[in-house]
Amino acid sequence: MSQVIILVDDPADWAAYYPTRHLLSARDYLQAAQSVCTDKQVQVINLCRSYKYLSPGYYCSLLAEARGQRVLPSVRTVNDLSRKSLYGLHFEHLETVLDKAMKKQGSDASRFTLTLYFGHTEQEGLAELGRQIFDQLPCPVLKVEFRRREQWQIVALKPLSLKQLKGAQEDEFARALEQFNARVWRNPRRRRGDRYELAMLVNEQEAMPPSNRKALKQFxxxxRQLGIKVETVGREAYTHLGEYDGLFIRETTALDHYTYQFARKAEQEGMVVIDDPGSILRCTNKIYLAELMQSSGVPVPSTAFVFSDEEEQVDHLIEELALPMVLKIPDGSFSRGISKVETREELKAALGGYLKQSAVVLAQAFMYTDYDWRIGVLNNRPLFACQYFMSKGHWQIYNHQSSGKTTSGNSRTVPVHEVPPKVLKMALKAARLMGNGLYGVDLKQTGDQIVVMEVNDNPNVDAGVEDAWLGEDLYRQIMLEFLRRLEAKRLGLPL
Structure with a gap:
């Protein structure tokens, strides 16, 4: 059995339970204070007081996944629990189970609350219901609220912390924790479609979409040439998304955004989906990316995770990374949420602002190049290669000016076979860590030094830029991959 480590914000939260050498504080885990923090054989049980987005509890789950560890709850579960519109996707098929379970209670009440400990409940007749809820949203301690209208429905789900448990609840939690590793629960079955219709999610109001209108027409x-009906859809298509066989997201993705909801629902429906929710989770947070790349031997700029703007922390950063350096909030995009600081005063001020938004800030050594490489990768194969040049007079590709105007540098598309082999090899290695979807790997090259800056789950594919070398064949190759996956799903083969 894999070693289990338990994470808490404060070891005092564990006072009601037996002392254990497997207990770690969130801060020690995030800073990898012990070798067990990065051991891939470890099962992590995250019992932090909050899993709120960008909280220490959120980052514990995020970095556990980046380190290749099994973690409960996963970042996907944490994110799904944050909004009813997300967790509601999991229980559309549970209405009959709910009704049967509630009828066994024989109560005339219109409301009912259930607390689950690793999916376990000692309330008679509700064990199967608890098991199925945990099967969909594995969370250590979960409070479930039901309401009866025409039939019983789940109206709220809330993770509970150890500090909120009292008396008999603490006993039930302890028993459930002891049994947890012995449980083997099945995965949910998924629907298979038998028609080839692809929904392409776009937002016509988006200022900087990942594909321009001409590119969308090319898709x-x-x-159509391959027998796939591609239909552009907007946010309103969510309710009938299951009518399609696949989903292609051509809108900038984010975790706290309906694009992720679409990806989750598409996956739940058993559809072929790019960007898949796992790729969105892995790619949209720079902290996760930096940790994953470093732990996997992929070179990145010298990097530090910052937890405070205290004087000692500021001095340590300057000593470690030197000035100028770059600060990043975890989920910025298109060069937003990124600052270059050149003095100690600028560093301290920027840290103070960013730490109000996120419990952790990424600091990296500044590395200037005239251009960044962007290698497009599809299913672990190189698709296109571009050089994106820095905006004139600026250190980034995109320059977001105080006037609200955004300018960008020029670009040059080159054949894949002309890309330096070391650049191509590093891009494929980084993309492979993300999955088998469509990615844009950004790299910098100075002499023989090559570093990965980030991996984008929703890379630009614009007519006149990324297709400058392949032309129509670029769109055809992407649609061919959809066709391959649709056929594989129809035949029950692995994707």
Missing amino acids: IRAG
């Missing part, structure tokens, strides 16, 4: 044309 539709390429799909």
Whole structure:
């Protein structure tokens, strides 16, 4: 059995239970204070007081996944629990189970609350219901609220912390924790479609979409040639998304955004989906990316995770990374949420602002190049290669000016076979860590030194830029991958 480590914000939260050498504080875990913090054979049980986005509890789950560890709850579960519109996707098929379970209670009440400990409940007749809820949203301690209208429904789900448990609840938690590793629960079954219709999610109001209008038309044309009906859809398509066989997201993705909801629902429906929710989770947070790349031997700029703007921390950063340096909030995009600081005063001020938004800030050594490489990768194969040049007079590709105007540098698309082999090899290695979807790997090259800056789950595919070398064949190759996956799903083969 894998070693289990338990994470808490404060060891005092564990006072009601037996002392254990497997207990760690969130801060010690985030800073990898012991070798067990990065051991891939470890099962992490995250019992922090909050899993709120960008809290220490959130980062514990995030970095556990980046380190290749099994963690409960996963970042996906944490994110799904944050909004009813997300966790509601999991229980559309549980209405009959709910009704049967509640009828066994024989109560005339219109409301009912259930607390689950690793999916376990000692309330008679509700064990199967608890098991299925945990199967969908594995969380150590979960409070479930039901309401009866025409039929019983789940109206709220809330993770509970150890500090909120009292008396008999602490006993039940302890028993459930002891049994947890012995449980083997099945995965949910998934629906298979038998028609080839692809929903392409776009937002016509987006200022900087990942594909321009001409590119969208090329995707539709390429799909038609392969027997795939590609239909552009907007946010309103969520309720009938299951009518399609696949989903292609051509809108900038984020975890706290309906694009992630679409990806989750598509996956729940058993559809072929790019960007898949796992790729969105892995790619949209720079802290996760930096930890994963470093733990996997992929070179990145010298990096530090920052937890405070205290004087000692500021001095240590300057000593470790030197000035100028770059600060990043975890989920910035298109060069937003990134600052270059050149003095100690600028560093302290920027840290103070960013730490109000996130419990952790990423600091990296500044590395200037005239251009960044962008290698497009699809299913672990190189698709296109571009050089994105820095905006004139600026250190980034995109320059977001105080006037609200955004300018960008020029670009140059080159054949994949002309890319330096070391650049291509590093891009494929980084993309492989993300999955088998469509990615844009950004790299910098100075002499023989090559570093990965980030991996994008929703890379630009614009007519006139990324297709400058392959032309129509770029769109055809992407649609061919959808066709391959649709056929594999129809035949029950692995994707």
